[in-house]
Amino acid sequence: MTAFSAAHPEAGGIVSFVGKVRPDDEVEALELKHYAPLTLKGMDELADAVLARWPLDGVLLHHRTGTMKPGDPIVLVAAAARHRRDAFEAADFAMDHLKSDAWFWKREKRADGWHWIEPRSQDHADLARWSE
Amino acid sequence: MPVKLVFLGKLADLAGVPEQDVPGPLDWSGLLAALPGPLGAAVRGDKVRLAVNGTLLADKAALAAHDGDEIALLPPVSGG
Numbered sequence: 463m464t465a466f467s468a469a470h471p472e473a474g475g476i477v478s479f480v481g482k483v484r485p486d487d488e489v490e491a492l493e494l495k496h497y498a499p500l501t502l503k504g505m506d507e508l509a510d511a512v513l514a515r516w517p518l519d520g521v522l523l524h525h526r527t528g529t530m531k532p533g534d535p536i537v538l539v540a541a542a543a544r545h546r547r548d549a550f551e552a553a554d555f556a557m558d559h560l561k562s563d564a565w566f567w568k569r570e571k572r573a574d575g576w577h578w579i580e581p582r583s584q585d586h587a588d589l590a591r592w593s594e
Numbered sequence: 595m596p597v598k599l600v601f602l603g604k605l606a607d608l609a610g611v612p613e614q615d616v617p618g619p620l621d622w623s624g625l626l627a628a629l630p631g632p633l634g635a636a637v638r639g640d641k642v643r644l645a646v647n648g649t650l651l652a653d654k655a656a657l658a659a660h661d662g663d664e665i666a667l668l669p670p671v672s673g674g
Contacts, residue, residue: 481674494674497602497666499648525674537674560674567603568672578604579672 473542477549481537618661
């Protein structure tokens, strides 16, 4: 975040969001897989869409893959803008899209083994907010 | 160089391996023939998409892969 801030000295503010593995008594670990040719291209396109929609100085999307424990950070989104409203909305938009239509597959480890996570309807509802 | 299949998400569990090589050229019926049992049934389902060399196919049945191509088999994403 220090480097991102230094890269955008004209910004009036930066909004950042860190998503973490939500602590849950039943979940021992979370594993995220990606497919680089689609996942990275999709994240580049998402960043371009964010920059086209709001007047930003810059946007940062960073996503981890691999095995993580409850409480570990998974994702970092940041937006730098002249005015705070643009930065808040851009970060919110980026997170909704990463959560619902980015190319990631997740499974969680519980006492009885690994379980793949199916898409959540709430994620799609979050996404629909932006097309109204 | 054969065609490389890359299994994502739960398809990798059904395949038992993350990747598999098959001889090219490979079309949709050839792909299904190479994927027996529950794996083939899952790939046939509407929710599984295919990408060839990083480009999504609009129509799986139009698959036309050649030696050296990489086919990704993509179940629905669970999001980040």
